[in-house]
Structures are given as structure tokens and as C-alpha cells.
């Protein structure tokens with residue numbers, strides 16, 4: 661038996677900080693981004709192009725296939741320009 665680390669919990673089969681499950685749940689409520697006065701549906705994990713191996717949790721934010729990434733995740737793609745959400749220049 662491995663000892664549970666202080667301040668961490670298991671969620672969707674991975675170990676995350678205790679406050680992270682709520683962040684993942686909150687992220688599922690944000691379904692669209694408003695960019696240049698258009699609503700764009702966010703790209704869930706597994707539908708990025710190029711596609712990630714979504715048989716495992718997102719390496720950055722721990723969501724599973726089909727879930728929306730937690731804001732700030734470096735895997736999430738921008739639905740407007742296709743760039744990384746954290747580094748593209750679209751106004752959200």
C-alpha cells in the first residue's frame with residue numbers, strides 16, 4: 661500500500677491536489693468562449709488537432725476524454741484560432 665500524500669486526493673484515477681476535483685467540475689460549466697463577439701464551443705479533451713493520446717488523463721489538468729480542460733491547461737486548444745489557449749492572442 662502506498663501512503664496517501666498529504667493534501668492530495670485521487671480523482672479519476674490520478675492523484676491531484678485536494679482542491680483540484682472542484683476545479684475540474686467547475687470547468688465543465690464553461691462550455692463556450694466569447695471571442696471577438698462570437699461564441700465558440702470549447703474543445704474538449706480528445707478533440708484537439710493534432711490529437712492527444714486521450715486514453716490517459718490530460719497530463720496537465722487531469723481531465724479525462726470528453727471533458728473540458730481546467731482553465732490554464734497547456735493542452736487546451738483555442739476554438740477560434742487553433743492555437744494554445746494559454747498562449748494565443750484571442751481576447752476572451
Ligand SMILES: [Zn+2]
Pocket residue numbers: 705718719720721722723729730733734735736
Ligand atoms: Zn488539460
Ligand SMILES: [Zn+2]
Pocket residue numbers: 738739740741742743748749750
Ligand atoms: Zn486563439
